[in-house]
Amino acid sequence: MRRTRRNRNTPYRKCRWNRSTRANYDGFKLAPSTHARWDFKLRIAKWLGKLYPISCFVVEDIKAETKKGCKKWNTSFSPMENGKRWFYQELGKLGRVETKQGFETFAMRNQMGLKKLKDKKSKSFYAHCVDSWTLANWFVGGHTKPDFEQVTCITPLQFKRRQLHKLQEAAGGIRKREGSTNSLGFKRGSLVKHIKIGLAYVGGFIKDRISLHSVQTGERLGQNFKPEECTFLAHSSWRVYAT
Numbered sequence: 711m712r713r714t715r716r717n718r719n720t721p722y723r724k725c726r727w728n729r730s731t732r733a734n735y736d737g738f739k740l741a742p743s744t745h746a747r748w749d750f751k752l753r754i755a756k757w758l759g760k761l762y763p764i765s766c767f768v769v770e771d772i773k774a775e776t777k778k779g780c781k782k783w784n785t786s787f788s789p790m791e792n793g794k795r796w797f798y799q800e801l802g803k804l805g806r807v808e809t810k811q812g813f814e815t816f817a818m819r820n821q822m823g824l825k826k827l828k829d830k831k832s833k834s835f836y837a838h839c840v841d842s843w844t845l846a847n848w849f850v851g852g853h854t855k856p857d858f859e860q861v862t863c864i865t866p867l868q869f870k871r872r873q874l875h876k877l878q879e880a881a882g883g884i885r886k887r888e889g890s891t892n893s894l895g896f897k898r899g900s901l902v903k904h905i906k907i908g909l910a911y912v913g914g915f916i917k918d919r920i921s922l923h924s925v926q927t928g929e930r931l932g933q934n935f936k937p938e939e940c941t942f943l944a945h946s947s948w949r950v951y952a953t
Contacts, residue, residue, distance in 0.1 A: 714877070735796055736796065736799065736800075738792050738793075738795065738796040738799075739792065740789065740792055740793055740796060741789055744789045744790070744792070744793040745793065745796075747793065748793040748794070748796060748797040750866070751797060752797060752800050752801065754864065755767065755801060755804060756804065759804055759805075764804070764805055765805050765806060766805055766806040766807070766808060766849055767801050767804070767805055767806070767807050767808070768808045768809075768810060768845040768846060768848065768849050769798070769801075769807065769808070769809050769810070769845075770809075770810055770811070770812060770815050770841060770845060771794075771809040771810065771811060772794075772812060773791075808849065810845060810848070815841050815844055815845060818844050818845075818848055819840065819841065819844045822844065822847075822854065822855070823855075824836070824840050824844065824855070824856075825840075826840050826841065833861055833863065833953040834861070835856065835859040835860070835861050836859075838861065839859075839861060840856070843856050860952055860953065861952065861953045862950065862951070862952050862953075863950070863951055863952070863953060864948050864949070864950050865928070865948065865949040865950075866947060866948055866949075867898075867899045867911075867946075867947055867948065867949055869889075869891050869898055869899070870888060870889035870890075871889065871890075871891055872889060873888050873889035874887070874888065874889055874890070875887055875888050875889075876888045893912050893913065893914055893915040893920045893921075894915050894918070894920055894937045895937060896912040896920065896937065896940070896942065897912070897945055898912055898913060898914070899911055899912065899945070899946050899947050900912045900942060900943075900944070900945055900946065901925070901942075901943040901944045901945075901946050902922070902940040902941060902942055902943055903940065903941045903943055904922060904935060904939055904940050904941075905939050905940075906939075907922065907931055907932075909925055909943075910922035910923060910924065910925060910931055911923050911925055911946065911949070912940075913930060913933075914933070915933075916933060918936075918937075919933060919934045919935060919936065920933070920935050920936075920937055920940070921933035921935070922935050922940075925949060925950075925951055926951045928949055
């Protein structure tokens with residue numbers, strides 16, 4: 711949108727060098743996108759640390775393979791390596807960090823007779839969590855098989871924070887409203903209890919009505935609910951549900 715405005719005869723911010731790509735995080739130069747991906751994992755670790763007394767984090771360390779004479783390939787992997795090292799440094803502030811290679815996890819999993827599903831779209835414990843359980847059991851010990859296979863799924867809610875209107879004009883040259891994180895007094899993503907449908911979270915709004923979404927699936931339950939029929943419960947930027 712900023713680039714489009716530069717072509718119009720209106721005031722605009724001058725184009726500047728993207729200084730954020732050289733942001734320094736405790737000695738590591740990370741692009742904002744790389745930092746955001748690893749910081750999301752770190753926030754989950756901090757969240758779990760408030761619920762359980764964690765003393766050690768066991769991580770399966772994956773190393774990016776470089777290719778001799780292939781500059782483009784090697785350059786694309788360097789941000790991932792920097793992000794990983796920064797993540798290990800920050801994780802070490804929360805507790806002890808142990809790393810295992812992929813082949814070591816594979817050997818321990820086979821030794822216990824556990825199989826890993828290849829279908830990543832599945833919400834099964836054996837598609838996403840069996841390796842994590844194997845690594846945790848390596849440190850704690852005392853188990854021969856998983857005794858709890860329920861999976862808790864955490865999905866971040868995505869908001870259009872700065873876009874005020876749609877890029878394309880509607881009939882009459884009017885741009886429709888788009889973006890914002892406030893819906894008639896409710897912060898978007900807030901958990902509320904509706905008098906009829908029960909627990910839901912707040913989405914967008916049209917005139918004097920708000921839309922509510924399912925906490926389990928994220929699907930919109932409707933967009934014609936009155937704000938006064940909803941009781942605010944808590945702010946939330948994640949959608950958390952158990953399978």
